Amino acid sequence: xTQPSFRDTFAxxxxxxxxxxxxxTAKQLGDVVLRVRGLKxxxxxxxxxxxxxxxxxxxxxxxxxxxxxxxxxxxxKICCGLLEPDDGAIELLGQDLLAxxxxxxxxxxxxxxxxxxxxxxxxxxxxxxxVAFPMVxxxxxxxxxxxxxxxxxxxEVDLPNVRHLMPNELSGGMKKRVGLARANxxxxxxxxxxxxxxxxxxxTSSKIFNLIRRTQAxxxxxxxxxxxxxxxxxxxxxxxxxxxxxxxxxRGTETDAMRSQDPIVQEFFxxxxxxxxxxx
Ligand SMILES: Nc1ncnc2c1ncn2[C@@H]1O[C@H](COP(=O)(O)OP(=O)(O)OP(=O)(O)O)[C@@H](O)[C@H]1O
Ligand SMILES: [Mg+2]
Numbered sequence: 001x002t003q004p005s006f007r008d009t010f011a012x013x014x015x016x017x018x019x020x021x022x023x024x025t026a027k028q029l030g031d032v033v034l035r036v037r038g039l040k041x042x043x044x045x046x047x048x049x050x051x052x053x054x055x056x057x058x059x060x061x062x063x064x065x066x067x068x069x070x071x072x073x074x075x076x077k078i079c080c081g082l083l084e085p086d087d088g089a090i091e092l093l094g095q096d097l098l099a100x101x102x103x104x105x106x107x108x109x110x111x112x113x114x115x116x117x118x119x120x121x122x123x124x125x126x127x128x129x130x131v132a133f134p135m136v137x138x139x140x141x142x143x144x145x146x147x148x149x150x151x152x153x154x155x156e157v158d159l160p161n162v163r164h165l166m167p168n169e170l171s172g173g174m175k176k177r178v179g180l181a182r183a184n185x186x187x188x189x190x191x192x193x194x195x196x197x198x199x200x201x202x203x204t205s206s207k208i209f210n211l212i213r214r215t216q217a218x219x220x221x222x223x224x225x226x227x228x229x230x231x232x233x234x235x236x237x238x239x240x241x242x243x244x245x246x247x248x249x250x251r252g253t254e255t256d257a258m259r260s261q262d263p264i265v266q267e268f269f270x271x272x273x274x275x276x277x278x279x280x
Contacts, residue, residue, distance in 0.1 A: 120179065
């Protein structure tokens with residue numbers, strides 16, 4: 001008998017919900033999952049990253065903030081292997097990202113989730129197919145296993161009944177949640193969120209940050225969250241890194257930031273939306 005295709009399985013109704021594997025920690029809490037040293041990136045004459053040192057430990061949620069155009073998205077793209085730096089070293093989940101071959105890099109990427117700054121859902125695929133995509137690409141699970149996982153991940157983001165819809169039938173907040181479900185599909189140890197609430201209203205933004213914290217706690221994952229929305233990201237983040245002029249200008253907890261006498265740090269943390277602070 002031939003194996004049903006992924007698309008055939010997805011066209012059917014859901015099988016009954018099954019218990020998931022539960023939280024998983026490939027790394028012990030506290031182990032370094034990402035270590036960046038002296039990271040540099042130029043585009044032509046424009047110096048974007050000028051020697052970034054950064055570290056994340058398993059189980060942490062770190063907020064990365066900074067003015068628009070400072071290089072936050074570039075930093076994340078380099079850290080997950082989508083863009084090459086000009087200089088520096090990156091240890092991702094214990095491996096030297098810049099030294100490993102393409103195949104190893106691909107395997108490493110499967111352990112990392114990414115929520116893009118725009119929605120980045122495929123508009124020609126259903127929601128369910130979008131969420132399944134990274135797992136289908138990995139090519140190790142059967143269609144019915146994928147379907148069960150998709151159902152679990154969508155339920156986790158409080159969207160149990162949207163699998164058959166197309167992305168253009170969803171609100172902005174729902175699309176962001178689908179992006180979160182997709183980023184979690186392969187049980188990643190580390191997730192990068194690039195501006196997960198861009199363009200959303202304040203109430204929906206708060207819900208997304210609460211959801212990030214909830215899914216992180218359930219899965220014991222490690223998260224890097226880029227945002228301009230310092231007020232609403234607070235419940236999600238353990239500590240922060242502020243990028244300015246290609247460098248780390250501040251690193252610390254919210255308490256450290258509140259005690260800081262640095263006017264730029266004050267502007268970012270006390271006035272809430274620091275997106276224009278420090279901008280030239
Ligand atoms: N592929 C590219 N080619 C040339 N320049 C680029 C490229 N990607 C980014 N840049 C430039 O690098 C700088 C940093 O961009 P980046 O998107 O990382 O900013 P950001 O901090 O994420 O901003 P925002 O908060 O608006 O999302 C910008 O000046 C941008 O124009
Ligand atoms: Mg960006």
